[in-house]
Amino acid sequence: MDNNIADIYSLLQEIAWYFGDHGLGGECCADLSFVEFMALKKAYENKDSSIQDIGNALNFTKSGSTRIIDRLENKGYIIRERSALDARVCCVPVTIKGTEVMKSVLDERNRELNEILKDLDSEMIEQIKDVLDILVTAIQRHETI
Amino acid sequence: MDNNIADIYSLLQEIAWYFGDHGLGGECCADLSFVEFMALKKAYENKDSSIQDIGNALNFTKSGSTRIIDRLENKGYIIRERSALDARVCCVPVTIKGTEVMKSVLDERNRELNEILKDLDSEMIEQIKDVLDILVTAIQRHETI
DNA sequence: AATAATAGTTGATGTGGTCAACTATTATTT
């Protein structure tokens, strides 16, 4: 059904709006923009990622990556460390403060999402998770081709 | 299950990234940014919407709304028209060119989404649509409270 | 040892948004 595809695309756009930079009343995540939050998340998930690793994961140029890291470092959420293996590379471990802000943002957002979904039964929640999983997996497979 | 909520949130973020301003290799929609596309879409869906209607729908300030409309008008996708009922209000009908670009972007994006989902059977597609529908409805209900 | 490649930084620049002050029009008050 081609019409389902169009509907799905439109729904995904709404979700992208709401959970992206613009929704949530413009307030994303403590003192972080959505982009900064995603960068911090990447740094957190992938211990020992370099500056460009993060930039690549987020579709940024080299200089864009540098500048995101600048902001996160200025806010005290990560630190730059030259790699011992290759002094050209900067590793950007997340600081304790960074971990804390991540966790508190996630807590806050999860509480909000819980509120949004509170009228749905747990079976439906499960189904939502499964479906989104399939969707994101399909997207990621498509991206890496 | 609280853990499901956290998973769902994380998945929604991925979707927001991919379908928002950043994913799609930075290229959103012809010569439109994601924001511009959403504004055009609002103008298209809601015939006779004013500049602020669009701004409100997208969480922008008055001046931000003006500037988005500037850009869309400069690109020839909408035109400003003073309302006959209230000369303070600007209506922003979508031009033919605007409708065409909308349609071609949607075509293109739907084709891409179709590609992403091509390995899923039609039952699953149906399920994805239903689940996203429930999700977006829940979000919208929550927003208007 | 010379050259190329890679990681990251920086200055100039462009885009895209906000705030505050403005104009023009309509609604309300006395």
Added chain:
DNA sequence: AAATAATAGTTGACCACATCAACTATTATT
């Protein structure tokens, strides 16, 4: 009906954030 308030939109000054191109520093290749 004149004065005042409210509303829609615009504009200038400004700030946040990304890019490009040119740069430094380090490592790999010839």
